[in-house]
Amino acid sequence: MRWSQSLIPTMKEVPADAEIPSHQLMLRAGLIRQLMAGAYTYLPLGWRSVQKAAQIIREEMEAAGAVELHMPALQPIELFDRTGRNEAFGSVLVRLDVTRGDRKVHMALGPTHEEVVTDLISRHINSYRQLPLTLYQIQTKFRNEERPRFGVLRTSEFLMKDAYSFASTLDQLNTSYDAMYAAYCRIFQRCGLKYIPVEAESGPIGGDASHEFMIPAENGEDQIVYCESSGYAANLERAETGRKTPDLSGSNSSAALEKVYTPKAGSIEAVCKFLKCSPEQMIKTLIYVADEKPVTVLLRGDHDANEGKIRRALGAKSLELADEKTIQSVTNAGIGFAGPVGIKCDVIADHDVPLITDAISGANETDQHYKNVNLGRDYQLETTYDLRDACEGDPCPKSGEPMKFVHGIEVGHVFKLGTKYSESLGAEFLNEHEKREPIIMGCYGIGVNRIVAGLAETCHDKNGLLWPISIAPYEVLIIPLKTDDEELMKIAEKMYADLKGQGVDVLFDDRPARPGVKFKDADLIGIPFRIVIGGKGLQEGIAEVKARTAEGPEKIPLDQTVEYVS
Ligand code: ATP
Ligand code: MG
Ligand code: MG
Ligand code: MG
Numbered sequence: 141m142r143w144s145q146s147l148i149p150t151m152k153e154v155p156a157d158a159e160i161p162s163h164q165l166m167l168r169a170g171l172i173r174q175l176m177a178g179a180y181t182y183l184p185l186g187w188r189s190v191q192k193a194a195q196i197i198r199e200e201m202e203a204a205g206a207v208e209l210h211m212p213a214l215q216p217i218e219l220f221d222r223t224g225r226n227e228a229f230g231s232v233l234v235r236l237d238v239t240r241g242d243r244k245v246h247m248a249l250g251p252t253h254e255e256v257v258t259d260l261i262s263r264h265i266n267s268y269r270q271l272p273l274t275l276y277q278i279q280t281k282f283r284n285e286e287r288p289r290f291g292v293l294r295t296s297e298f299l300m301k302d303a304y305s306f307a308s309t310l311d312q313l314n315t316s317y318d319a320m321y322a323a324y325c326r327i328f329q330r331c332g333l334k335y336i337p338v339e340a341e342s343g344p345i346g347g348d349a350s351h352e353f354m355i356p357a358e359n360g361e362d363q364i365v366y367c368e369s370s371g372y373a374a375n376l377e378r379a380e381t382g383r384k385t386p387d388l389s390g391s392n393s394s395a396a397l398e399k400v401y402t403p404k405a406g407s408i409e410a411v412c413k414f415l416k417c418s419p420e421q422m423i424k425t426l427i428y429v430a431d432e433k434p435v436t437v438l439l440r441g442d443h444d445a446n447e448g449k450i451r452r453a454l455g456a457k458s459l460e461l462a463d464e465k466t467i468q469s470v471t472n473a474g475i476g477f478a479g480p481v482g483i484k485c486d487v488i489a490d491h492d493v494p495l496i497t498d499a500i501s502g503a504n505e506t507d508q509h510y511k512n513v514n515l516g517r518d519y520q521l522e523t524t525y526d527l528r529d530a531c532e533g534d535p536c537p538k539s540g541e542p543m544k545f546v547h548g549i550e551v552g553h554v555f556k557l558g559t560k561y562s563e564s565l566g567a568e569f570l571n572e573h574e575k576r577e578p579i580i581m582g583c584y585g586i587g588v589n590r591i592v593a594g595l596a597e598t599c600h601d602k603n604g605l606l607w608p609i610s611i612a613p614y615e616v617l618i619i620p621l622k623t624d625d626e627e628l629m630k631i632a633e634k635m636y637a638d639l640k641g642q643g644v645d646v647l648f649d650d651r652p653a654r655p656g657v658k659f660k661d662a663d664l665i666g667i668p669f670r671i672v673i674g675g676k677g678l679q680e681g682i683a684e685v686k687a688r689t690a691e692g693p694e695k696i697p698l699d700q701t702v703e704y705v706s
Contacts, residue, residue: 141184141614141646141648142648143650148183148661148665149173150168150169150170150661151167152660154168158291159289160293160359160597161359161596161597161600162290162359162594162597162600163291165596165604165605165664166291166292166592166596167291168664169605169664170665171186171592171596171613177296178285178288178295178297179295179297180291180295185613185665186592188613188645189592189595189607189612189613190588190592192610192612193611196330196331196610197301197327197588198278201301201303201323204320204322204323205274205319206275206303207274208275209275209277211250211253211256211260211277211279212250213249214248214249214250215248215256216246216247216248217247217248218246219255219256219259219565220248220255222565223254226248232285233248233251234249234284250281251281252281252300252302252583253279253302253304254581254583255561255565257275257304258304258561258562258565258581259565259567261562261567261579262562262565262567265306265569265579266569266570267570270569271306271308271312271569272305272308272312272313274303274316274319275303275304276301276304277301277302278301279299279302280297280299280300281297282296283296283298292589292592292593293549293589293590293593293597294361295589298588298589300585300586300588301586301588302583302585303320305320305581305583305584306562306579306580306581307579308569308577308580309580313582314556316582317349320582321337324337324586327586328353328551331608331611332595332607333551333591333594333595334355334356334598335353335354336364336366336373336546336548337351337353338351338353338354338364338373338374338378339351339373339374340553341375341377341378349555351553351554352550352553353550353551353552354375354548354550354551355548355594355598356546356548357548357549357594357597357598358547359547359597360546360549360550361547361549362376362547362548362549362550363376363545363546363547364376364379364545364547365379365530365531365534366543366544366546367536367543368541369541370538370541372537372539372543374530376529376530379530380530380537381534381535381537382534382536382538382540530543531545532545549590549594550587550590551586551587553584554582554583555582555583555584556582558580559578560581562579562581567581595607595608595611603663604664605666607668608668609668612666612668613645613647613667614645614646615644615645615667615668615669616639616644616667616668616670616671616705617646617648617662617667617671618639618647618649619659619662619670619672619673620650620673620674621655621672621673621674621675622674623651624652625674628673628674631698632648635671635673635683635702636648639705642702643706644705647667655674668687669685669686669688669705670685671705680695681697681699682697683697684696685701685704685705
């Protein structure tokens with residue numbers, strides 16, 4: 141490609157509204173331009189990189205036995221009603237009403253395709269003999285993200301590779317899952333990305349096992365802990381630590397509770413009355429340490445699955461509220477009661493009375509406060525447990541060695557879905573005994589744009605981008621120093637033609653611009669190899685070939701340059 145014939149609007153200045161390196165560099169290098177919040181045009185250079193990532197994904201999907209298809213972005217809302225996700229997606233789902241004659245048809249723009257693909261499969265698979273099967277597509281998704289930001293790392297419209305596996309047995313599901321997991325590792329490796337696969341909770345999508353693939357990056361919105369010696373790695377929602385925690389396992393009696401919670405005045409029964417629950421329901425006392433000052437939270441009922449969520453909710457709240465006065469009054473007051481599941485769990489201090497919390501279920505109705513319950517007077521803490529989210533230096537739950545903490549960008553995600561979608565959409569098969577069973581599913585997503593943005597975020601220096609050769613928009617950039625020098629241009633043109641002939645992706649900077657401008661742009665757009673032709677070198681019969689990451693150029697005889705970089 142000739143630079144003069146492409147659209148590569150590089151920028152000298154750092155755009156004011158771009159906060160992080162990838163956003164700044166992708167704008168400056170002329171890869172993307174914003175249309176509106178969350179919507180970006182990929183300019184020719186940016187689009188080439190996205191296509192290269194997509195091609196690697198295709199090759200590895202096919203190698204792993206997945207078959208490509210293409211499903212519509214426009215989807216009937218009725219399918220989302222059947223799986224309960226019309227509601228679950230909330231405002232993230234882009235809904236639209238389309239007029240057909242005198243009737244309105246309710247539609248959505250697909251945020252993902254479990255519904256559509258399961259509906260399809262329900263019509264075409266009937267027998268265990270047709271399974272297993274893995275389908276994939278590379279297709280535009282729509283999500284009305286609450287906070288589209290950081291350039292193309294989080295947009296309302298993005299390219300996802302989504303794959304879906306269909307199995308008749310758990311063994312088949314596990315085999316497909318492992319094949320996808322391995323393919324993901326190969327994809328990210330070929331894309332030149334540093335990545336960490338972490339254990340993850342499956343979230344609203346359901347299912348029982350999942351891994352996220354994280355690019356370690358300061359500006360990542362996710363947080364992960366990992367242990368180099370045991371290989372344990374998990375996102376913060378999921379992460380466990382080897383810290384001391386209350387061992388009340390298997391106990392659901394007031395005796396167990398008394399181990400950590402000993403009321404002086406008032407009895408367990410009194411507390412239970414407060415909570416409107418039986419002592420049996422009250423199975424654990426968790427002590428949350430904010431700023432090293434203990435705040436006690438009683439959880440009751442079946443909360444194990446939500447512990448991480450509650451902890452996080454508390455963590456965030458406490459950090460927000462953790463000014464000295466608040467901490468002090470909560471500490472003095474002592475105790476917070478939290479309802480069972482996924483609750484809004486505000487640990488707050490009331491101004492008038494020492495202790496207070498708000499919660500919203502069971503006895504803990506909104507704005508019901510428990511007054512005059514005092515640490516030391518009404519109960520004592522015997523042990524304090526640190527129940528913060530896992531953090532830097534915590535012991536690994538497997539090896540006990542200190543774990544590392546990093547931020548990450550989620551670039552891929554694999555789930556074992558189970559039968560959530562096949563049950564709600566009636567995707568069944570007949571087993572060997574002619575019995576109907578729901579198909580067992582897995583789903584596997586990669587953010588194609590995030591591969592490119594993740595690379596821009598993590599591979600750059602002060603002068604610009606540093607593309608790995610596999611994702612670089614072009615592999616080689618030819619810079620003729622003087623475009624009005626006929627002799628020079630003849631040599632440069634020949635090299636351009638020869639390199640193309642060798643199948644090299646080559647960009648030819650034929651602009652009549654000053655060398656300084658061209659060099660700056662070359663560094664900015666980060667093409668892995670640049671060939672400079674002209675000046676003294678030309679008289680000596682050499683070209684200067686410089687890898688983007690190398691300190692200086694190498695002098696290569698003109699007649700060997702093509703071979704050298706091919
Ligand atoms: P996030 O936690 O960042 O919101 P997600 O968990 O909602 O992502 P998934 O439903 O797992 O995303 O989708 C699969 C992949 O699609 C993600 O791993 C990510 O790489 C990509 N992706 C998701 N949302 C966006 C977005 N708004 N913009 C760009 N890529 C996205
Ligand atoms: Mg999301
Ligand atoms: Mg996520
Ligand atoms: Mg995800």
